[in-house]
Amino acid sequence: MTDNxxxxxxxxxxxxxxxxxxxxxxxxATARRLLALVGPLPHRPRVLDLGCGPGRAxxxxxxxxxxxxxxxxxxxxxxxxxxxxxxxxxxxxxxRTVRADMAELSGSDFPDGSYDLVWAxxxxxxxxxxxxxxxxxxxxxxxxxxxxxxCVWTTGTPTAEARAFWEQTSMRPVAGNTAAAVAAGxxxxxxxxxxxxxxxxxxTPLAERVEAADASAPGMAWALAATREELAMRRDHGTxxxxxxxxxxxxxxxxxxRPETAADTAAVHAVNAAAFPTPDEAALVDALRADxxxxxxxxxxxxxDGPDGDVAAYALLTRxxxxxxxxxxxxxxATAPEHQRRGAGQAVVRAVLDAARLRGESLVLVLGHPxxxxxxxxxxxxxxxIRPGFDVPxxxxxxxxxxxxxxxxxxxxxxxxxxxx
Numbered sequence: 126m127t128d129n130x131x132x133x134x135x136x137x138x139x140x141x142x143x144x145x146x147x148x149x150x151x152x153x154a155t156a157r158r159l160l161a162l163v164g165p166l167p168h169r170p171r172v173l174d175l176g177c178g179p180g181r182a183x184x185x186x187x188x189x190x191x192x193x194x195x196x197x198x199x200x201x202x203x204x205x206x207x208x209x210x211x212x213x214x215x216x217x218x219x220x221r222t223v224r225a226d227m228a229e230l231s232g233s234d235f236p237d238g239s240y241d242l243v244w245a246x247x248x249x250x251x252x253x254x255x256x257x258x259x260x261x262x263x264x265x266x267x268x269x270x271x272x273x274x275x276c277v278w279t280t281g282t283p284t285a286e287a288r289a290f291w292e293q294t295s296m297r298p299v300a301g302n303t304a305a306a307v308a309a310g311x312x313x314x315x316x317x318x319x320x321x322x323x324x325x326x327x328x329t330p331l332a333e334r335v336e337a338a339d340a341s342a343p344g345m346a347w348a349l350a351a352t353r354e355e356l357a358m359r360r361d362h363g364t365x366x367x368x369x370x371x372x373x374x375x376x377x378x379x380x381x382x383r384p385e386t387a388a389d390t391a392a393v394h395a396v397n398a399a400a401f402p403t404p405d406e407a408a409l410v411d412a413l414r415a416d417x418x419x420x421x422x423x424x425x426x427x428x429x430d431g432p433d434g435d436v437a438a439y440a441l442l443t444r445x446x447x448x449x450x451x452x453x454x455x456x457x458x459a460t461a462p463e464h465q466r467r468g469a470g471q472a473v474v475r476a477v478l479d480a481a482r483l484r485g486e487s488l489v490l491v492l493g494h495p496x497x498x499x500x501x502x503x504x505x506x507x508x509x510x511i512r513p514g515f516d517v518p519x520x521x522x523x524x525x526x527x528x529x530x531x532x533x534x535x536x537x538x539x540x541x542x543x544x545x546x
Contacts, residue, residue, distance in 0.1 A: 139202070143206075144179075147330075148179065148203075151181065151323050155323055156186075157189070162502060166241055168191070172186050173235075173239075174197065179206040195240075196223070230261075242271075254302060267377075270314065274319070277318070296366065299528070314373065315372040316528075317369065318367050318369045321363070323368070380430065382429075400459035400462065413541060418541065430464070442477055450536075454544075456492065490506060508524070512537055
């Protein structure tokens with residue numbers, strides 16, 4: 126293929142996509158769900174939208190999150206489309222476009238610690254998911270978040286046809302990318318597989334454009350063939366792969382988290398005894414540790430003040446059931462009084478939830494303060510038809526779905542015997 130052929134093909138490809146509302150699967154509804162997982166943002170948050178395309182997400186972030194958005198893409202016509210749309214919606218002062226390569230983010234537009242939120246829908250594949258996790262972390266301000274999507278296998282046995290189509294990528298299952306994020310130093314605030322309707326928002330207008338295109342234009346025959354192959358792959362094998370969105374936050378440097386060891390037993394007992402008005406929670410941990418049906422290796426976590434510091438906080442997940450389906454009970458969560466309100470408790474809760482995701486667990490339940498646990502994504506369990514076998518305020522019994530590809534069970538919660546309920 127000559128340079129001219131490559132140029133014609135590139136131009137034909139972009140001509141198919143110009144004017145489309147999206148350049149990858151997505152929807153405003155999914156963007157709002159991701160924003161909810163991010164949690165509260167500062168007033169007029171600084172947002173970096175990487176690979177923004179025509180800017181559907183950038184416009185939503187500016188309008189609904191009140192963000193000051195720096196929108197980055199290499200394709201100038203997409204940036205021009207975004208600039209026109211922002212001005213038309215009265216958002217011109219909140220959306221700034223920058224033509225740049227997301228693999229080489231340098232200069233005054235991209236200093237370290239400069240963004241409260243980095244948003245990358247359908248674009249991280251260009252530099253690779255792992256490279257994106259590594260290279261974009263420095264851009265985040267303290268407590269900043271990264272929202273990034275990546276194509277994933279949604280079956281453990283993809284067909285040869287699907288594998289052949291995606292052979293140029295390093296696609297993994299959802300849990301594989303979760304593990305990569307944790308290994309890269311992030312907490313996972315949420316992960317969701319985008320619904321089929323998100324693909325329809327992208328592919329339906331694209332398919333209409335394909336049918337109306339002039340195949341005689343230079344490079345267009347190639348662009349049409351490639352696009353039709355992609356559309357057919359989704360039609361015939363769409364149950365085997367999808368896009369997953371991850372909401373990530375770098376783990377803070379202050380609190381180190383790790384699995385509990387045998388050497389921690391006395392310190393864990395002491396933290397629980399000090400954190401609560403009675404010794405019941407400390408005794409509960411000891412009883413659960415002795416119950417092989419409840420205790421799950423790796424789901425008892427401690428936070429220490431630095432790598433060699435004393436145990437400052439503790440969180441435990443044990444096996445419970447909803448009806449006959451396995452779930453996890455988060456209890457107790459304890460922080461030593463001298464370390465309370467300093468982030469140790471949040472760090473250890475996020476660490477134990479990360480560990481649960483890596484095990485492939487799908488549901489966590491907690492009976493706790495309704496003003497505290499929603500920051501981790503918990504919502505009233507009653508929304509899923511889940512209830513305890515005893516009377517508690519509805520808002521205090523909460524659930525967190527870790528894997529939305531698994532059906533959420535309904536029914537009564539059955540705790541380990543040590544809980545005494």
